[in-house]
Amino acid sequence: MSGGDSDAVFSALADPTRRSILRIIGEEGEITAGELAERCEGVGRTAVSGHLRVLRLAGLVNERRDGRYRRYSVTASPADTVVAFLTSVYRHSLEDLASAVEDAADEVDRQAESG
Amino acid sequence: MGELVLNSEVHLPASPGEVFSQFGSGDPAAGWLFGAETSSVQAGSLIRLTIPLAGLTGMEGTARILATTPFRRIDLVHESPWSGHVSCRFRPDPDGGTRVAVRVRIADHEIERLGVELGLVSPTRVDGSIALGLLTSMSGTAGILGRSTVNCAELAVDEINGNGGVLGRPVQLIVADDATDAVVGRMAMCRLLATPHLSAVLGMHSSDTFAAVAPLAVSAATPYLYTPTSETRSNHPLVVRFGETPIDQLHRALPRLAEETGGRRWFFTGNDYSWPRAIGGTARAIVRQMGGTLAGEGYLPVGARRFDELIESIHRSGTDHVVASFIGHDQVRFERAFGSSGLRSTTRTFAPLLDDALVEHQGADAARIWNVLGYFEGLDSETNRSFLARYRQRFGVCAPPVSAAAEGVYEVVHRWAMACHRSRGWDATAVLDGLRRTRFDGPRLRRGTGEPTLLLGEAQAGGVRVLEDVPIAS
Numbered sequence: 001m002s003g004g005d006s007d008a009v010f011s012a013l014a015d016p017t018r019r020s021i022l023r024i025i026g027e028e029g030e031i032t033a034g035e036l037a038e039r040c041e042g043v044g045r046t047a048v049s050g051h052l053r054v055l056r057l058a059g060l061v062n063e064r065r066d067g068r069y070r071r072y073s074v075t076a077s078p079a080d081t082v083v084a085f086l087t088s089v090y091r092h093s094l095e096d097l098a099s100a101v102e103d104a105a106d107e108v109d110r111q112a113e114s115g
Numbered sequence: 116m117g118e119l120v121l122n123s124e125v126h127l128p129a130s131p132g133e134v135f136s137q138f139g140s141g142d143p144a145a146g147w148l149f150g151a152e153t154s155s156v157q158a159g160s161l162i163r164l165t166i167p168l169a170g171l172t173g174m175e176g177t178a179r180i181l182a183t184t185p186f187r188r189i190d191l192v193h194e195s196p197w198s199g200h201v202s203c204r205f206r207p208d209p210d211g212g213t214r215v216a217v218r219v220r221i222a223d224h225e226i227e228r229l230g231v232e233l234g235l236v237s238p239t240r241v242d243g244s245i246a247l248g249l250l251t252s253m254s255g256t257a258g259i260l261g262r263s264t265v266n267c268a269e270l271a272v273d274e275i276n277g278n279g280g281v282l283g284r285p286v287q288l289i290v291a292d293d294a295t296d297a298v299v300g301r302m303a304m305c306r307l308l309a310t311p312h313l314s315a316v317l318g319m320h321s322s323d324t325f326a327a328v329a330p331l332a333v334s335a336a337t338p339y340l341y342t343p344t345s346e347t348r349s350n351h352p353l354v355v356r357f358g359e360t361p362i363d364q365l366h367r368a369l370p371r372l373a374e375e376t377g378g379r380r381w382f383f384t385g386n387d388y389s390w391p392r393a394i395g396g397t398a399r400a401i402v403r404q405m406g407g408t409l410a411g412e413g414y415l416p417v418g419a420r421r422f423d424e425l426i427e428s429i430h431r432s433g434t435d436h437v438v439a440s441f442i443g444h445d446q447v448r449f450e451r452a453f454g455s456s457g458l459r460s461t462t463r464t465f466a467p468l469l470d471d472a473l474v475e476h477q478g479a480d481a482a483r484i485w486n487v488l489g490y491f492e493g494l495d496s497e498t499n500r501s502f503l504a505r506y507r508q509r510f511g512v513c514a515p516p517v518s519a520a521a522e523g524v525y526e527v528v529h530r531w532a533m534a535c536h537r538s539r540g541w542d543a544t545a546v547l548d549g550l551r552r553t554r555f556d557g558p559r560l561r562r563g564t565g566e567p568t569l570l571l572g573e574a575q576a577g578g579v580r581v582l583e584d585v586p587i588a589s
Contacts (some may be wrong), residue, residue, distance in 0.1 A: 016294040022235060
């Protein structure tokens with residue numbers, strides 16, 4: 001999978017609507033934002049564009065200009081995307097743990113200095 | 116069969132003891148894995164976890180501790196929203212810090228299933244199979260019941276396929292997650308309805324999602340079988356609701372509870388959508404009929420985190436009884452806040468979604484809460500013992516308890532197969548007609564009468580104790 005750090009992949013895949021969008025794009029091969037919005041029951045066009053931007057920044061979706069259209073395709077196989085999701089989910093939890101422990105250690109240092 | 120192995124390691128400036136003690140704290144700042152909530156870090160303990168997501172509710176899931184060695188190691192099995200083994204090891208570093216190594220093992224078939232459940236992949240079809248859809252909540256507030264629901268559907272499908280399938284074809288279960296959200300539910304339902312060779316869709320989710328997806332099933336001319344508790348049993352020809360209605364659940368239980376307490380005052384609360392409000396409406400009518408009074412009423416949105424104002428107004432109302440219609444994790448959080456406020460000693464609770472799975476999550480917070488449903492694990496019958504033995508044999512001792520909603524799905528899958536055989540084909544109208552006439556010899560048919568009844572249950576340590584039978588009112 002190209003581009004996209006684990007945090008961006010995590011945030012992108014954490015949203016169920018974005019996961020559905022990814023599946024639809026994968027099944028279509030290539031799709032325009034307008035066609036995609038028609039396939040997404042109950043999700044507005046603006047919201048679909050926002051979701052596409054997040055997926056693109058995470059490196060999960062490619063954008064190709066074709067005349068006045070932009071066409072979207074996926075960058076990885078669905079199985080690779082699931083693996084990327086799981087990897088990012090567990091890594092994310094450990095990064096949070098590390099910051100919590102470091103914050104606590106800093107707090108102890110501060111108290112030691114002031115005491 | 117292969118498996119995916121993920122390894123991550125972090126170095127932390129704290130001793131193994133300090134890092135170990137972060138586990139199970141319930142503090143989300145420590146990460147969803149270590150900051151999960153558990154009553155005690157020991158083998159067998161249940162863990163509730165919230166994976167932080169965009170949106171309000173987070174992806175809620177459950178895990179269980181398999182084994183632990185203090186300050187050295189914790190082994191877990193995650194059961195929802197996906198299943199896998201997680202091993203966390205703590206090694207002291209010469210600099211006084213700790214290396215935490217997390218190793219996650221997830222079976223290949225689970226990766227495919229997870230892809231399908233997460234909505235990332237369409238499932239690979241079994242040759243010649245007929246598809247049966249299941250729309251349920253594997254994540255979000257109601258995700259607490261997801262794993263046992265999928266387990267029960269799989270158990271029924273395995274039993275049907277073990278007997279030669281339906282009309283000679285294997286049945287393939289296709290699961291979709293509504294994430295306890297009606298918009299996600301609509302997209303998931305659209306995907307299910309596009310499945311080739313689809314016979315019917317089972318729904319086990321909130322009535323919010325029901326209202327959003329039922330019209331989609333109707334316009335696709337696909338039978339939609341809604342199994343959990345619901346406002347009414349009135350049906351569209353293509354939509355069958357099997358679950359307990361508010362009048363079924365309340366007509367006998369509320370007067371019985373008032374008899375026990377000698378109190379007259381009632382407070383109604385729950386999540387703010389149609390079903391809890393329907394429970395409130397029916398409860399109000401019953402209370403009026405028995406000469407009781409309404410002490411107060413208050414509802415909170417799905418995924419609510421703060422219950423203190425609500426608890427305060429219950430306290431001020433001086434009520435003798437509370438009817439609490441929260442779903443999944445919200446019910447657990449409400450009962451915890453209620454328990455720690457001390458109200459439990461003066462106020463009895465009826466909770467129309469309480470079942471064995473929720474009692475396991477609530478522990479002592481659930482003590483003496485009542486409910487009426489068609490099934491509790493403690494039901495004393497040969498059929499039920501044999502059903503539970505098959506469930507444990509198939510999914511292991513660590514599998515979550517069978518919730519009433521999950522057992523309902525098990526029975527409806529079998530009734531659907533019987534109806535297909537009876538109508539000798541897949542025609543939706545004929546299958547639905549057959550479904551309404553079938554009786555499945557499962558745990559809900561009791562005591563040789565052949566008639567389904569409901570059960571009044573009381574929460575206690577380890578599950579729900581069955582107190583007595585309750586006739587169906589509607």
